[in-house]
Amino acid sequence: MEINLGDSAFVMICSALVFVMTPGLAFFYAGMVRRKNVLNTLMSSFFICGLASVMWVLVGYSLSFGNDFHGIIGGLNFFGMVGVGAEPNAAYASNIPQLLFAAFQMMFAIITPALITGSLVGRMKFSALFIFVAAWSLLVYYPLAHMVWGDGGLIRALGAVDFAGGNVVHISSGISGLVACIMLGKRRGHGMMSYRPHNIPFVVLGAALLWFGWFGFNAGSALGAGPLAVQAFMTTNTSAAAAMLSWMLIEKVKHGKPSLLGAATGAVVGLVAITPGAGFVSIWASIIIGIVVSPICFFFMEKVKAKFGYDDALDAFGCHGVGGIWGGIATGLFGQTAINSAAQWNGLFFGDVKLLIAQIMGIAITIVFAGVMTFLIIKVMKLFMDIRVEASEEADGLDLAEHGETAYPAFNGLD
Numbered sequence: 409m410e411i412n413l414g415d416s417a418f419v420m421i422c423s424a425l426v427f428v429m430t431p432g433l434a435f436f437y438a439g440m441v442r443r444k445n446v447l448n449t450l451m452s453s454f455f456i457c458g459l460a461s462v463m464w465v466l467v468g469y470s471l472s473f474g475n476d477f478h479g480i481i482g483g484l485n486f487f488g489m490v491g492v493g494a495e496p497n498a499a500y501a502s503n504i505p506q507l508l509f510a511a512f513q514m515m516f517a518i519i520t521p522a523l524i525t526g527s528l529v530g531r532m533k534f535s536a537l538f539i540f541v542a543a544w545s546l547l548v549y550y551p552l553a554h555m556v557w558g559d560g561g562l563i564r565a566l567g568a569v570d571f572a573g574g575n576v577v578h579i580s581s582g583i584s585g586l587v588a589c590i591m592l593g594k595r596r597g598h599g600m601m602s603y604r605p606h607n608i609p610f611v612v613l614g615a616a617l618l619w620f621g622w623f624g625f626n627a628g629s630a631l632g633a634g635p636l637a638v639q640a641f642m643t644t645n646t647s648a649a650a651a652m653l654s655w656m657l658i659e660k661v662k663h664g665k666p667s668l669l670g671a672a673t674g675a676v677v678g679l680v681a682i683t684p685g686a687g688f689v690s691i692w693a694s695i696i697i698g699i700v701v702s703p704i705c706f707f708f709m710e711k712v713k714a715k716f717g718y719d720d721a722l723d724a725f726g727c728h729g730v731g732g733i734w735g736g737i738a739t740g741l742f743g744q745t746a747i748n749s750a751a752q753w754n755g756l757f758f759g760d761v762k763l764l765i766a767q768i769m770g771i772a773i774t775i776v777f778a779g780v781m782t783f784l785i786i787k788v789m790k791l792f793m794d795i796r797v798e799a800s801e802e803a804d805g806l807d808l809a810e811h812g813e814t815a816y817p818a819f820n821g822l823d
Contacts, residue, residue, distance in 0.1 A: 409496045412503040418633035419504050419512050425624025426515035428617055430457055430522050436614025436676070437526050440605040440669075440722050444805025445530050446815045452525040452534075456541055460518040463545055465489055468517055469510045471550035473500065476560030481551045486510075499559040501631040512628060513553070520549055520577045526722035527585030530595050531802055534810040536795035540588070543785045548584065548778050552576050555777075556770070567752045567762065568770030569743065571640065572629035574684025574736045575774040582729020583775050584782040586720060591786045592795065594719035596802050603721070608669055615672035619648055622679045626686040636748060640686040643694035644679065650698030651678025658706050673727070677705045680731035685739035688751050693742035697735065705730050736771045740764030 434453035438446045460468070466488055474482030486492050489510065497506040521541045528537065555561040556570050563575065570576060595603070605611060626644040630637035655674025656666035681701035682694055689697065709726040720726060740763045743755040753763040789795055801809035808814060 409498060409502045411494070411496065411505060412632065415503045415632040415634075416505065416508055418637070419508055419628055419631060422624035422628025423508070423512045423515055425621045426512070426519065426628065427457075427621075429515075429621035429625065430454070430519045432614050432617025432621055433519060433522050434614070435610045436618060436672075437529065437722050439607040439610025439612075439614060441529050442603065442805070443606045443816050444807055444814075446606065446610075446807065447813060448534065448806035448810055449525070449529050451811060452529065452537060453522040455538070456518055456522045459538070459541060460521065460545060461514060463542065464510075464514040464517050468545065468550055469513065471546075472513065472517075472553035473497070473510070473558055476554070476558060479560055479562035479565060480555060482554045482558055500557075503632055509631070512631075516573055516577055516625075517545065517549055517553070520573075520581050521545055523577070523581035523724055523728050524585045524588060526724035526727075527589040527720045528592055529721045530806065531796055532592060533793075533795055533797050534806070536789060536793060539789060539793075540785060540795075543789075544584065544782065547785060548580060548781045549576070552580050552774060552777065555773070563770040563773055566769050567766040569688060569739060569748075569751050569763070569767070570684045570736070570770070571687040571739075571748075572626045572683045574680075574732045574739070575770055578680050578683060578728040578732030579736065579771060579774045580778040582725045582727070582732055583778045585724035586718065586729060587779050587782040588786060589720050589725075590718050591783070591790075594717075595721065596799060598719045605669060611669060612672050615675055619675055619679060622648070622683075626683060630687055636687050639691075639747060642691055643686045643689060644682050646691055647682035647694040647698035647701075648675045648678040650695045651675060651681065651702045652698075654678075654699045654702035655706065658703060673705075673723075674702050677701050677727050677731040680728055681735035681738065684732070684735045685743060687748050688739055688743040689755075690742065690744065690747065693738075693757075697738045697742070700738075701731050701734050704734050733771055733775075736767050737764070740767035 434450045438449040441449045470484050470486035471482045474485045492506050492510055494505045496502045501509050553576050555563040556576050627637040627641040652671050652674040655670050659666045659670045678698040681697050708730045709723050741755045741757050743751045743763050745751050753760045756764045
């Protein structure tokens, strides 16, 4: 097995791009909250860069990509990255060092739990969030990464495909965010007062960093600088662009004017939707995927959330859960073996139903597994600790209560 230096350089750059997505997500979320919670929201994503990195080196990579155990999880044969070095791992990428593959995958393990925090802002104790993220990584992310991408993984064995993390990243975090926000309870005054974003330029900065990093996320998942990476690069941008325009049109029709917040949200849901199929669908299909995801997500954020009354504060479920489910199904509709032979069948649009069935089964397993495990994690945590801040601390804001600092000292008391 020969290491390809061009591919290695490409995947290193893509790994750095994916890393930038987590601080980008921090800004995206922080701009949408009140001034008094902006630092806590930034911290909720940023600390995971530390926690998830150390956990990945110690056990995460091994449990995700180690020797298969009943299709559910990997073994501990790579504990502490022992034996992971310059030699490739033929099961995953024979053209780059295994340590580089591990580094690239580590960036996904960082951003995924950070996505969940959008459902929980403004009311969860930071200490509880820290424990939750550690437990969730161990019990949800690593098993799912193994099931979908691991050699011998259960979902992979069904023939379901997930190019860059529709199941592993978006559906898992979206469903977990939904379950967690329901169990945590609503924010103080939810439904009685409006929660306006305090800094929309932050949101756009975050969305731009996410879009930029997403090229590494999706194109990098080709694990080489070849035609497949180029395909994924173009489908990624095209879907984001189409979804942004689609969202702007919905707002224009519904509210009479498009908003910048809506345009940023549209771009992000377009990126979410193309993730599972980026390396399996054609460019024209990515336009359809992007156009369709915006009305679906808009409907869930505007109508479904209001009907059921759950407080998914920054719409982690509405964006990532719903967008990821549509993306997984769309891969079963538009996937082509001619674009990527990792798909065993063509999509329904090309006359075969097998891929679509496999995709739906994979999505169903992901939803049930992530939902049940998140429920159990929070149930157990509640037995041992208060996971929610006091009402008075919530009123003062979590920046002061949880971190003892303020982002905008001049504005204290105005929120």
